[in-house]
Amino acid sequence: MTRLFPPLVTLVLILGAWQFATGPGGLPSYLLPAPWPVAWAIWDGLVGGAFWPHLGFTLTATLTGFAIGSVSAILVGALVAESRLFERFVYPYLVAIQAMPKVALAPLILVWFGFGLASKVVLVALICFFPLLVNTITGIRGADRDLVEMARSFSRSPAFVFLHVKLPAAAPGIMAGLQIGIVLALIGAIVGEFVASDRGVGYLIGSATVNMNVTAMFAGVLVLAAVGMAGSAIIRALHRRVVFWEADPRLPPPSEG
Amino acid sequence: MTPALALDDVGFGFPGRKVLEGVSFAIAPGEFVVVLGPSGGGKSTLLRLVAGLLEPSSGQLRIAGAEVRGPRRDVGMVFQKPTLLPWRTALDNVLLPAGFSRGASATERARAQELLAAVGLPDAASLYPAQLSGGMAQRVGLARMLLHDPDLLLLDEPFAALDAMTRERMTLLLQELWLSRPRAALFVTHSIPEALLLADRVIVLAGRPGRIQVDWRVDLPRPRRPETMADPAFNEMALALRREFDLVAA
Numbered sequence: 001m002t003r004l005f006p007p008l009v010t011l012v013l014i015l016g017a018w019q020f021a022t023g024p025g026g027l028p029s030y031l032l033p034a035p036w037p038v039a040w041a042i043w044d045g046l047v048g049g050a051f052w053p054h055l056g057f058t059l060t061a062t063l064t065g066f067a068i069g070s071v072s073a074i075l076v077g078a079l080v081a082e083s084r085l086f087e088r089f090v091y092p093y094l095v096a097i098q099a100m101p102k103v104a105l106a107p108l109i110l111v112w113f114g115f116g117l118a119s120k121v122v123l124v125a126l127i128c129f130f131p132l133l134v135n136t137i138t139g140i141r142g143a144d145r146d147l148v149e150m151a152r153s154f155s156r157s158p159a160f161v162f163l164h165v166k167l168p169a170a171a172p173g174i175m176a177g178l179q180i181g182i183v184l185a186l187i188g189a190i191v192g193e194f195v196a197s198d199r200g201v202g203y204l205i206g207s208a209t210v211n212m213n214v215t216a217m218f219a220g221v222l223v224l225a226a227v228g229m230a231g232s233a234i235i236r237a238l239h240r241r242v243v244f245w246e247a248d249p250r251l252p253p254p255s256e257g
Numbered sequence: 258m259t260p261a262l263a264l265d266d267v268g269f270g271f272p273g274r275k276v277l278e279g280v281s282f283a284i285a286p287g288e289f290v291v292v293l294g295p296s297g298g299g300k301s302t303l304l305r306l307v308a309g310l311l312e313p314s315s316g317q318l319r320i321a322g323a324e325v326r327g328p329r330r331d332v333g334m335v336f337q338k339p340t341l342l343p344w345r346t347a348l349d350n351v352l353l354p355a356g357f358s359r360g361a362s363a364t365e366r367a368r369a370q371e372l373l374a375a376v377g378l379p380d381a382a383s384l385y386p387a388q389l390s391g392g393m394a395q396r397v398g399l400a401r402m403l404l405h406d407p408d409l410l411l412l413d414e415p416f417a418a419l420d421a422m423t424r425e426r427m428t429l430l431l432q433e434l435w436l437s438r439p440r441a442a443l444f445v446t447h448s449i450p451e452a453l454l455l456a457d458r459v460i461v462l463a464g465r466p467g468r469i470q471v472d473w474r475v476d477l478p479r480p481r482r483p484e485t486m487a488d489p490a491f492n493e494m495a496l497a498l499r500r501e502f503d504l505v506a507a
Contacts, residue, residue, distance in 0.1 A: 150340040153308050153411075154354040154401075155328045164357075168344045245343040245385055 065124025077136025139170025
């Protein structure tokens with residue numbers, strides 16, 4: 001309760017300022033709508049059901065692309081980290097593609113994969129691939145050399161060392177990469193929908209722009225904010241469960257005995 | 258009798274830097290040998306050559322008569338750092354040489370439990386390394402070394418990071434474990450008292466590149482105790498080793 005209180009105070013202040021700015025003598029509603037019409041638009045969209053198909057589309061694109069991008073990033077990252085040969089042939093190109101803003105590829109991807117779900121999934125996968133790739137490589141390479149040597153000294157196979165020493169050592173980095181990835185994934189889906197789509201929250205915002213319907217734009221953005229926060233919170237919870245050995249406050253401190 | 262470990266003119270180095278040169282000695286089965294030397298004298302390198310983690314640039318290493326070609330199941334090792342997997346319980350860490358609880362046989366699992374009790378951690382099986390103190394973690398390391406009842410023990414300054422009291426207690430625990438079944442051991446340290454509490458034989462390895470400077474028998478009665486350190490024979494030997502060290506350092 002005491003933890004929730006300060007941010008709630010801030011929220012009330014922001015809503016108050018917002019209400020004041022849109023009040024008599026304030027900004028016209030075609031520039032900034034008042035809080036209540038926006039809240040109503042969200043309520044109406046969710047309860048009336050008009051939002052759901054769009055939200056479903058955006059979520060499908062985001063999560064499918066995120067899953068594909070993440071799994072391939074971990075696989076390619078493991079290959080780059082473990083195989084010198086693979087690294088020498090492929091890594092320079094991965095670095096080159098990483099330096100390029102993937103959003104710039106959106107129009108090309110739409111031409112190749114059509115205006116439907118596929119193009120959004122491809123764009124999302126591409127966008128969340130690279131941060132996780134880099135984190136996976138640094139995580140695996142950064143595995144404690146003493147632990148690796150210890151496992152080798154006990155005749156453990158390279159596969160065992162990878163699976164039980166290097167991969168768990170990379171887990172914190174991989175989870176951090178997923179955390180970045182889920183946020184980028186949502187951005188990718190929305191950009192894809194902006195460029196060309198007939199569905200999705202990005203499409204809703206886009207078509208509201210054409211009609212100068214600022215209230216609907218605000219509603220769409222706030223819904224996306226909620227989705228992004230939920231995604232982030234889920235990955236954070238997953239992080240704590242997967243990387244349980246990192247500074248767990250539930251573990252009592254050790255004593256010399 | 259075939260020595261448990263035999264080194265014949267072993268050398269190791271990188272281009273432009275020799276770490277070890279002309280190292281020859283043998284360890285009989287059941288003999289506890291301590292290699293003493295200053296930091297950077299090639300002690301750890303020597304141990305890694307025996308463990309099959311490094312390949313010698315010259316000479317030959319044989320364990321029980323067979324040339325060392327890589328890590329062996331009948332050799333157990335303890336490292337300076339505890340090197341426990343933070344994501345595995347103490348029991349699983351002891352069972353690492355057998356592939357953790359899932360890969361281990363029932364006999365191996367039972368032995369791991371017994372070993373945890375033998376090193377003084379009967380209740381630590383389900384604890385994670387973050388819940389263990391430095392001394393406890395190194396006890397788990399000792400249990401892991403002994404899992405497959407190896408005929409050759411390799412110990413790389415295993416107690417160097419511990420406080421003085423814990424260190425002495427661990428040294429005596431190691432002696433006790435070793436006395437319950439004496440086997441060949443190669444123990445690396447730079448502490449003279451530790452060497453004299455454990456060794457049947459002390460080898461001083463020093464110089465650049467590292468060479469054997471001294472190879473002495475230690476004929477103090479066992480089990481050795483903290484009181485052994487007050488023994489005139491102990492002190493005489495410690496002083497003599499000190500002089501050898503100073504000669505090398507000069």
